Amino acid sequence: MTTNKKLVLIDGNSIAYRAFFALPLLNNDKGIHTNAIYGFTMILMKILEDEKPTHMLVAFDAGKTTFRHETYKEYKGGRQKTPPELSEQFPFIRELLDAYKVSRYELENYEADDIIGTLSKKAESEGYAVKVISGDKDLTQLVSDATTVDITRKGITDVDSYTPDFVMEKYGLTPDRIIDMKGLMGDSSDNIPGVPGVGEKTAIKLLKEYGTLEKLLESIDQVSGKKLKEKLEENRESAIMSKQLATINCEAPLEIGLDDTEYEGFEKQNVVKIFKELGFNSLLDKLGEDPEDTKEHEIEEIDFIKAENVTDDMLADEAALIVEVWEDNYHTSGIEGFAIVHENGRYFIPVQKAMNSEKFIKWAEDESKRKIVFDAKKSSVALNWKNINLKGVDFDVFLASYILNPSETIEDVSSVARGKGIYIANPDETVYLKGAKRRVPEEDQLAEHLVRKGAALLALKDRLLEELEENQQLELLKELEMPLSLILAEMEAQGVKVDVERLKAMGEDLNRQLRALEGKIYELAGETFNINSPKQLGVILFDKLKLPVVKKTKTGYSTSADVLEKLADKHEMVREILHYRQLGKLNSTYIEGLLKVVHQDTHKVHTRFNQALTQTGRLSSTDPNLQNIPIRLEEGRKIRQAFVPSKEGWVMFAADYSQIELRVLAHIANDENLTEAFLNDMDVHTKTAMDVFHVEKDEVTSNMRRQAKAVNFGIVYGISDYGLSQSLGITRKEAGEFIDRYLKSFQGVKEYMNESILDAKEHGYVKTLLQRRRYIPEITSRNFNLRSFAERTAMNTPIQGSAADIIKKAMIDMAFQLKEKNLQAKLLLQVHDELIFEAPEEEIKELEKLVPEVMEHAVELNVPLKVDYSYGPSWYDAK
Incomplete structure (x- = not known):
């Protein structure tokens, strides 16, 4: 029986994992990690466009234990705990699927593989074409003439399509022998033991000769090689068990049928709504937005006067x-x-x-x-x-x-x-x-x-x-x-005056540097090629220079930034290409980008400050974003040289809070050790290292201080062992131990973290020192992942929000003082914890006293606020 029906089955957990680790950690403006959701959405949109399914379902694992654990307790025992940054995204992935009207299902005691296997075989028997999408090669055992299995590679959109021919070409086996291969070689990712010492090549060789695992075990005496014979004999039971563990149950007791997977499309407004909530603006563009329904309520007629002249009766008190x-x-x-x-x-x-x-x-x-x-x-x-x-x-x-x-x-x-x-x-x-x-x-x-x-x-x-x-x-x-x-x-x-000629000169200088880099890259490559062409660059790096291939795409080798960074120590040319790209972005985004927005009459840039955008109360800026000029590269920092005073004889004056969020934390948490450090004007990261590592000040190494700094800035934001391990390049175990030691040393911080969660549960919100609220309804969610995200939000919002409130108060106080003292100095910018002014040189001495005094007393804390300042002929020189 053949139909025109097509069933697409997606391994939800596997694809979410792939997306999470393929993309950098991303946050939206609400503080939710979104990289896995974003990657998953990209895959989903591509599937809907390419496959045009009539039936569709996403299967999820229901829990940590399955019927396989009854056979082998250590099944999947070696897997690390799911990072909380990923866990918190699963509820949103499920929400997304609901918005797309894609069926989803999970079954207690079974894995997603078993749901997919059962539905794929049922669909095959009824004449459906079946497409399975996963990152797990175990599912290739389901391949048949009717079922294709797409396995994602290291990225999120590059796939290998497994058909019977592809499996035969890759392994020299039929798809139903994949489980025999797993029985022999095991699977470290699932902690399936197999036969120690037998890898993929040996397993394939043996199965080509003997057909199945069972026939091989019946014929051990005929196997050549004494050591191999001994391994097979000693691990006979392990091999049989491993095959059982690797075998997908295609008769799982599902409570759904094929009719439940029918896919009739989605309503755009539902998807638009969740995209807006998640901040997926680029996906909104791809999707296109429907106007929202505005006819739900009748709007009454209204009388008004269209004025020919303005009269007194129009201008009320x-x-x-x-x-x-x-x-x-x-x-x-x-x-x-x-x-x-x-x-x-x-x-x-x-x-x-x-x-x-x-x-x-x-x-x-x-x-x-x-x-x-x-x-x-x-x-x-x-x-x-x-x-x-x-x-x-x-x-x-x-x-x-x-x-x-x-x-x-x-x-x-x-x-x-x-x-x-x-x-x-x-x-x-x-x-x-x-x-x-x-x-x-x-x-x-x-x-x-x-x-x-x-x-x-x-x-x-x-x-x-x-x-x-x-x-x-x-x-x-x-x-x-x-x-x-x-x-x-x-x-x-x-606005802020821009020295257009200087900016153009920087652009010319960057172009000279780019041309010099081009020459050096060509010399190292031994030929000229289009450096901006990933395809041509891939040929040079991987075919000619024989560098190890990190990732492939449909069109060839991947030369993305993350790939090149992994290869940077392998060849000088890779480092030069990374530098070339950095300078190219500076030139196009910041030099050329700024030149486009300089006002033709004022010769200034007039950025827009977004006052009501973030949930913490922080300001942001757009058109252009002056809070985001890159300063890690010296060439990026130098862009600030183009921001200059608007009058002759004036200078730029910059003042910024030193470690304001940690000082707010010391105040709110009333932590003895943190408070002591700030009251005694100690280096807080050194003090943290002393307390955590139990060493004296002169025994603190630069690495100890670096680790302490990462935890100081991360701990109150609910940084996990995974997040800390990524930022420090250490194992999750080491990161977890460090966090534990920190919390033992800083009891006030630990109590604050616990109390902020309790407050949020009691009231449904947390608040800053100046009564700014952030509502956190997810704090009482039964869903662990949603609740975990909410708990981290409850901890970090009072700190971030209070710091934002303090600098806002400082801006108001400064504006008042400048007016009160009849000073000509003007406040031009706020960039995070920094205020930038322009002022005549003769007012600088007064500003050196006034600005720190006003900023340091904007809000009184039980630790001193500290302000650093500097000034010079440009914004660059004022830092």
């Missing part, structure tokens, strides 16, 4: 103000229109009418006229470009919503309003559309949309105020985030 800038890059795109909404009226004001009205400008700049806005920073920057200084911002709905729940994505006014059950405004995307269709609508449609948004702001204020007061977070909004938003607006408008 308290009103919602919409300053509409529809493009992300609001520094250059301009304002599309205004709306003012208050108790006595709703008004749309076209841009030119407002800009030509002295009344409007005076009202906008009047501190006593209270404005309710959505994103004060954005509104303020946009108005600043029109030479209007927005004042009197009394409430920011955007920031209030962010403070109340930093895990929610705030898309627009409508998304906040709908979250509170208020259906006044439509989502922006229904008015402006998306992607290539995006445009500003006709003025009448725009006018109604802006007025609706203003009405939503007015309706939201009291509701959000009440929630903030209930959470004791009103001060966080009014005293920290709202004042900061206006400071950030000033910083964005101010």
